[in-house]
Amino acid sequence: MTDFGxxxxxVAICRAVIFGIVPEVRLTDITHQVTPFSIEEASRFLPAxxxxxxANTVFLTVxxxxxxxxxxxxxxxxxxxxxxxxxxxxxxTPTLDRDGLDSAREITNQxxxxxxxxxxxxxxxxxxxxxxxxxAAGWDYHLVGPALPELVRLTxxxxxxxxxxxxxxxxxxxxxxxxxxxxITREDFQKLGYxxxxxxxxxxxxxxxxxxxxxxxxxxxxxxxxxxxxxxGRLGVAVNQGNYAKKFNVEVPGTIFIPTxxxxxxxVKKPKLT
Numbered sequence: 583m584t585d586f587g588x589x590x591x592x593v594a595i596c597r598a599v600i601f602g603i604v605p606e607v608r609l610t611d612i613t614h615q616v617t618p619f620s621i622e623e624a625s626r627f628l629p630a631x632x633x634x635x636x637a638n639t640v641f642l643t644v645x646x647x648x649x650x651x652x653x654x655x656x657x658x659x660x661x662x663x664x665x666x667x668x669x670x671x672x673x674x675t676p677t678l679d680r681d682g683l684d685s686a687r688e689i690t691n692q693x694x695x696x697x698x699x700x701x702x703x704x705x706x707x708x709x710x711x712x713x714x715x716x717x718a719a720g721w722d723y724h725l726v727g728p729a730l731p732e733l734v735r736l737t738x739x740x741x742x743x744x745x746x747x748x749x750x751x752x753x754x755x756x757x758x759x760x761x762x763x764x765x766i767t768r769e770d771f772q773k774l775g776y777x778x779x780x781x782x783x784x785x786x787x788x789x790x791x792x793x794x795x796x797x798x799x800x801x802x803x804x805x806x807x808x809x810x811x812x813x814x815g816r817l818g819v820a821v822n823q824g825n826y827a828k829k830f831n832v833e834v835p836g837t838i839f840i841p842t843x844x845x846x847x848x849x850v851k852k853p854k855l856t
Contacts, residue, residue: 583612583624584644584706592704596644596711599696603715612641615757619647621673623754625736629677630814637663642714643673650702655709657717657726658686658733665723667714669705672736683733689713690727741766743773747841752786752834756818760825762786764838766817775843782809785839786819786832793819 586592593614600607612631616624624645632641646653646669654670661682666674670688689695689709694716700708717723741750741764748770754763776782780795794801796808799822807826812818819838820826827833 583616583627583642584614585616585618585620585624586614586644586706587618588614592706596642596706599707599711600715600718603712604719607715607718616645619645621645621647621671621736622738625673625676625738626754628673629680632662632664632677632681635664638665640665640667640714640718642710643668644706644710645669645673646671646705649705653734654730655689655705655713656686656730656733657689657713657723659684659723665717667710667717669710670730670734672734674733675736676738678733686730686733687723688727688730691725694721694726739765741770743770745842746845747839748774750817750838750840752832752836752838754834755827756812756820758825759820760827760829761812761818761820762826762832762834762836762838763812764817764819766838766840768811768815768817771811771817771840773842774840780843783841784809784819785837786830787836788839799823 584593597609600609612627624643628641628643641664643666648669648671656668656670658666658674658678660678661684668674694713696708696712713726739751739753741748748766750764750766752762753765756763776795778795778797781792782795784791784793793807793809796802796810798810799820802808802822804823805821807819807821810818810820821829
């Protein structure tokens with residue numbers, strides 16, 4: 583997984599480096615369309631994917647705005663027996679918080695890197711891809727470099743539940759559909775008391791509106807908007823067979839507020855005419 587995109591040769595080069603070291607490897611892509619420099623987005627994609635892969639899978643993640651700086655290049659092993667080759671910038675935090683960190687090592691052994699001068703701007707080619715390939719080829723993980731007692735942590739945004747309702751953030755778009763992804767979990771949303779079919783008052787970027795709570799998109803007519811719980815267990819906002827973000831010109835990051843079921847937004851008092 584990278585933020586390299588597919589408009590240039592970067593991904594093809596990384597794949598070539600891997601195949602050059604371990605030709606028989608089974609290599610698949612998560613995505614190369616991570617929003618450029620968005621460690622947070624990559625950290626959200628990774629834990630959604632890893633449960634479907636077996637132990638000893640090697641996950642190579644290069645979203646690395648700090649390339650060439652003092653940030654460490656690492657290999658981490660989870661307690662589920664999966665390996666993660668990545669910059670030490672917090673991209674692994676949600677995955678390892680859930681699955682547990684068994685151990686981590688800094689990549690310092692030159693034999694695990696490309697056998698050519700290492701650039702200061704393309705560690706995906708020069709460090710991460712060869713290290714992942716050697717690991718997949720069965721090289722001893724303990725020889726890659728010194729053990730790390732702890733990793734850089736990413737502070738994730740979390741929704742805030744009060745007696746008035748829930749305040750959350752718009753954390754991404756479900757492209758290409760343009761549905762809004764929030765950090766409101768199923769468990770937190772259920773505390774508000776709404777059930778499928780309810781008309782739910784919502785504020786998106788402080789703009790009030792009312793959305794029907796649906797189980798799936800076809801619960802509302804084509805072109806209508808709805809609230810729904812997505813397949814990852816987060817509250818989403820969508821248009822049935824449309825693009826919510828484009829239709830209503832919503833950008834992320836942003837905010838969302840939903841009151842508890844029996845609360846409502848305060849009414850604006852109209853000035854008295856005299």
